[in-house]
Amino acid sequence: MPSLGAPALFGYLEEDGCDGLASARHQILDGQELLIGRDHKSCNVILTDPTVSNQHLQIYTIAYSEDNHQRIFVYAKDLSTNGTYWCYEHGNHWKESLIGRGSAVLLSNGDKVRLCNGSSFAFRSQLFTNLFRITGQKMGSGAYGEVWMAVDIARNRQMACKVIKLHKSPHQWPGRVSFSESCWREVELLKDISHPNIIHVERVFFTKTNLFIISDLITGGDLMSYIERPQTNMNDAEACIITYQMLKALEYLHRQGICHRDLKPENILMSKPARGARVILADFGHSTKLSGSKQVRRRRMKTASVGTDYYVAPEVRGKNKNTEGYTMATDMWSVGIITTLLLTGESVFENSKSDASSAAVLDAAAECDLAKMDYNSLWQTVNDLGKGFVKSLLILDEKARLEVEQALKHGWFTNVKRQRTIQQEYKDAIRGWMPSRPLLDYKEDLALFREASQPKLDSILMPPPAKPNSNRNLQRSLHQSEDGHQSSPFFSRAIQDGAMKIVAQAGKKREIESEDETSTPSIFPKPAVPANKRPNKNGREKYNVRSETKKPAKSSAKQAVGGEHETLFQFESSQRIQRPSLDLDYEEYRLHDKTGRIDPIISPGTVSSHVHKISGASNIGPSSTYDSLQSSGCTSCEIKKDLSAYWTPLLYYEHANGSFEEVPNGGMAVYYLGRGDNKTNIQPFPPGFRMLSGDAAARSFNDTPVSSVEGAEPYGNRVSFNCLTDSPNPQSPQMNMTDCDNGLRAQIQFQSCWDGVNKYLPDSSHVAYMSTIDNGACPPGYPVQLMHLFYEVLYSVSEIALDGGKFVFAQGDPTGYGFHGDFLNGWDVDTLQAGIEQCAVANEAGVVHECPVFAAIDDQNFSTDCPARLPEIDEPVHGVIDKLPGCITITPGPEEATLADFVCPANVPEPTLLNVSSGSGPAVGSTVDGWTYMGCANEPTGVRALGDATYTSNTMTNEACQSFCAGKGSPMAGTEYGTQCYCGSALAPGSSLNQTCSNMPCGGSDMEYCGGPDRLSVYHKA
Structure with missing residues (x-):
């Protein structure tokens, strides 16, 4: 404890070493300045570089009293001649600004100051309220304490805070450590641990009465919740x-x-409630550390009775008559029990027809009768390798159980077929995880923080944010919860109860957050918290870089939401979307859409004026019709009989140097909504039906009413944008906010009223909008009401390094008023009609699984069955390009763009239309550069068709694979998964060749295929 009157410690200034780690820490104390420079007499931190001023940088504190609380602010003042830079995180990027001599900046935790010689110092606050805000959102409670949602203020990141009351214990273990000491044991075990599959403790604070453990917030719930979800279809691979x-x-x-x-x-815990999640072990309250070598640890015994009866080894409860205690093998028994639950849905020692009590399960485990695996119907579908793995762990004699290193080498993981996929699956699951530093000062006394001498929990907890009012506007946002709060950018939800949606494309892999309805208490929380409870990043007081004068924070309006329950059902494609009330499975694979200048409605049979991103049926192309879509081999929508096509313009960023960068597309959702005054008589889209909504040439708001019906809304309201930040922003018909940390969402409403005769007219007069666009009455002359289509596209604008340029849509629109969408119907009419009749009213949940018509044709493997397709136009459209594809003139408006702004002069040749088939790859027997394509290899279980040599590359091409195999002396080469190469002299016994593969573009070339998922494209050296 510091002596009475000692200056309070507010934080540290850490010097960044050459390896990026702190090489020295300098205390920032109350009332004492910290000087950095060359002057040995006056400076606390001495730098010898001649470009550094004698007194270069001053760090000082200012205390403010407000509402009986003293708030401390730490400033950095530039005293130099050559300059000092303030560096701060903005989204996923670091930004920096010259402070200027004589000016100061207010430092937030994690900010850096960079001197002219390149030296860098990071500010680490020691003020609790500068570091964390514990919200009023309780996530769980139990005998040991409560779990609250917290916010890491500097990183604007949700955390979990376990608050343990140290002054009272639910029980005291006789003859053992005190309750307080046992609470610290978990922290001491975890403080040095850094592993992707183990919970990470960020900070630990304590007072005389409470222990505060700040940890990662795991948003996917726990494994039991995932197993019990109706949509979980656990198989052997998962x-x-x-x-x-x-x-x-x-x-x-x-x-x-x-x-x-x-x-x-x-x-x-699960990082997401879905296949491919990162698995995280938590709750180390019963854990213990053994000392000595590996051999000693195996002999070292423990005798405390801990754990949960259903999963603990018999020796823990003395059920195997072993009086010597138990070893680490107890963990392996638990793994065996959990594995049986994964494989069959029940414990191997649980009999649902008899006593399933804890004691009964323990007695059955002590008998260790595994005969159930051989005769029980649940085990009949489990393969022998899975059974063998379980049997190698559920052994009464703990010395005979597999140790963890041996278990990882078991054939269930290392058989030929599994071995080549499990490592990649593991890499995918832990992608994005970053190692953490050891917790050095892991016992931080909160009483030493300036907040108060003995802070109480109530003084630290913040009240929960108020819910916004619910107003009728455009339908509820995809990224809002049921009460209208905005959630995280990649946590997608249904916009209404009963919404029918088709996610037609997905962007980069994202860990999808989910709410979990359980509230099981644990030292680390399992229920996810809606990301709408995030702090208002923009609400923090902002300071001018040039002075200490406060600037007001940006205001944020509450976003209006809809509240009607009148929608139909929802479908999903490659990025599965979740509702708060009903979780859905999701799968994420690489994109399986087309991007290019293709528009079979406006420019049939030729190259269109600007680039679109198209999803849906595999046969989509410049000349697509209903009949050609119906002959597609697959679709990127999960309902097999939806062979429609959906497209919107691509978004680019024009850099200051004139180049254009494609903005990552975070996913497209298509909603089928049952709206309107005549919603009880909704008709399916007829064959050949097509329509488009929006005006690509618009550059200002169109305030003309959509119809003569009283109260009709203006055309301009069919388009809207929402800038997703950590505080709700109002929707706008203009793309006027692009500083969106969580993405920019573009939305387009379609017409729902049909004249009943024309399936398409060039002026779009065959369809009309309802009076309020997403609801209301159809105008005269449009007697047929169709389902209401609504697209949402998420653009990851925060991933672009801004340099003073502007965002612009592919048709040269920097305003957003010209955003548009197209729909080419490919539905099987009878299927859609049956879905409307059977599920329009009865299916309140709004998910395809609840509608029997669609459940029967719900393709759970759609992501692999219809992978990415090759472009049909030979021109660059992805990444950074020199100019917008086509002869596009950027027109900022407010006047409409003209035809001349879109059309190339006669002397400019159009790019080549390629003859690309729908995912079939090259023709069997065709030869290129001496290698003949033989077809697609099917492989028997556990056999690799070509097994002599292999390598993987993200820049794979068929030529590269063939060259590699030729160097290995192999006359046969095969590509798979777009990135894998296999070589051999002959096909392995049992392998066979088909004519075609469902293919994926090569990692190194969008213009050729390199096999597909579990499909090997085989070539032979002629």
Whole structure:
């Protein structure tokens, strides 16, 4: 404890070393300035570089009293001649600004100051309220304390805070450590751990009465919640990768001498409630650390009775008559029990027809009768490798159980077919995880913080944010929860109860957050918290870089939401979308759409004026018709009989140097909504029907009413944009806000009223909008009401390094008023009609699984069955390009763009239309550069068709694979998954060749195919 009257510590200034880690820490104390420069007499931090001024930088504090609380601010003042820069994080990027001599900046935790010689110093605050805000959102409670949602203010990131009351214990373990000491044990075990499959503790604070443990917020719920979800369809492959991740965590722990002792599904968290999630072990309250070598650790016994009966080894409860205690093998028993749950949905020792009590399960486990695996119907579908793995762990004699290193080498993980995929699956699952630094000062006394001498929980907790009012406007946003709060950019939700949506394309892989309805207490929370509870990043007081004068923070309006329950059902494609009330499976694979100057409605049979991103049926092309879509081999929508096509313009960023960069597209959702005064008589789209909404030439708001019906809204309201930040922003018909940390969402409403005769007219007069666009009455002359289509496209604008340029749509529109969407119907009419009749009213949940018409044709493997397709136009459209594709003139308006702004002069040749088939690859027997295409290899289970040599590359091409195999002396080469190459002298026994593969473009070339998922394109050297 510091002596009475000692200056309070407000933070540290850390010097950045050459490796990016802190090489020295300098205290920032109350009332004491910190000087950096060359002057040895006056400066606290001495730098010898001649470009550094004698007194270069001053760090000082200012205290403000407000509402009986003293708030401390830390400033950096530039005293130099050659300059000092303030560096701060903005979204995913660092930005910097010259402070200017004599000026100061207010430092936030994590900010850096960079001197002219390149030296950098990071500010680390020690003020609790500068670091974290514990919200009023309780996430769980139990005998040991409560879990609250917290916010890491500097990183604007949600965390979990476990608050343990140290002054009272639910029980005291006789003859053992005190309750307080046992609470600290978990922290001490985790403080040095950094592993993707183990929970990370960020900070730990304590007072005389409370312990505050700040940890990662895991948003996918726990494993038990995932298993029990109606939509979870656990198979052998998924059970295998989940178990593999559990073992990777235990491998790390056991090497550290740590035994978890309470493994159960409730203590295993999921980064997302879906296939491909990162698995995280949590709740180390019962864990213990053994000392000594590996051999000693195996002999070292523990005798405390801990854990949960269903999952603990028999020796823990003395059920195997072993009086010597137990070893780390107890964790392996628990893995075996959890694996049986994954494979069959029940414990191997649980009998649903008899007593399933805790005691009964323990007695059955002590008998260790695994005969159930051989005769129980649930085990009949489990393969022998899975059964063998479980049997190698559920052994009464713990010395005979597999150790974790041996378990990872079991054939269930290392068989030929699984071995080549599990490592990639594991890499995908942990992608994005970053190693953490050890917790050095892991016992931080909150009483030393300036907040108060003995802070109470109530003084730290903040009240929950008020819910916004619900007003009728355009339909509820995809990224809002049921009460209208805005959620995270990649946590997609249904816009209405009962919404029918088709996600027609997906962007980069994202970890999708989900709410979990459970509230099981744990030292680390399992229920996810809606991301709408994030702090208002823009609400923090902002300061001018040139002075200490406060600037007002940006205001934010509450976003209006809809509240009507009148929609039909929802479909999903490659980025599965979730509702708060009903979780859905989701799968993410690489994009399987087309991008190019294709528009079969406006420019049939030729190259269109600007670039679109198109999703849906595989046969989509410049000349597509209803009949050609119907002959498609697959679709990127999960309902097989939806062979429609959906497209919108691509968004680019024009850099200051005149180049254009494609803005990453975070996903497209298509909603089918049952709206309007005549919604009880909605008709399906007829064959050949097509329509477009929006005006590509518009550059200002069109205030003309959409119809003569009283109260009709203006045409301009069919388009809207929403800048997704951590505070709600109002929707706008203009793309006027692009500084969107969580993405820019573009939205387009379609016409729902049809004349009943014409399936398409060039002026779009065959269709009309309802009076309020998304609802209301149809105008005279439009007797037929169709389902209301609504597109949402998410653009990841924060991933672009802004340099003073502007965002512009592919048709040269920097305003957004010209955003538009197109729809070419490819539905099987009878299927859609049956869905409307059977599920329009009864299917309140709005998901395809609840509608029997669609459940029967819901393709759960659509992401792999219809992978990415090659472009049909030979011109660059992706990445950074020199100019907008086509002869596009950027027109800022307000006048409409003209035809001359879109059309190329006669002397400019059009790009070549390629003859690309719909995912079939080259013709069998065709030869290029001496290599003949033989077809697509089917492989028997556990056999690799070409097994002599292999390599993987993200820049794979068929030529590269063939060259590699030729160098290995192999006359046969095969590509798979777009990135993998295999070589051989002959096909393995049992392999066979088909004519075609469902293909994926090569990683190194969009213009050729390199096999497909589990489909090997085979070539032979002629």
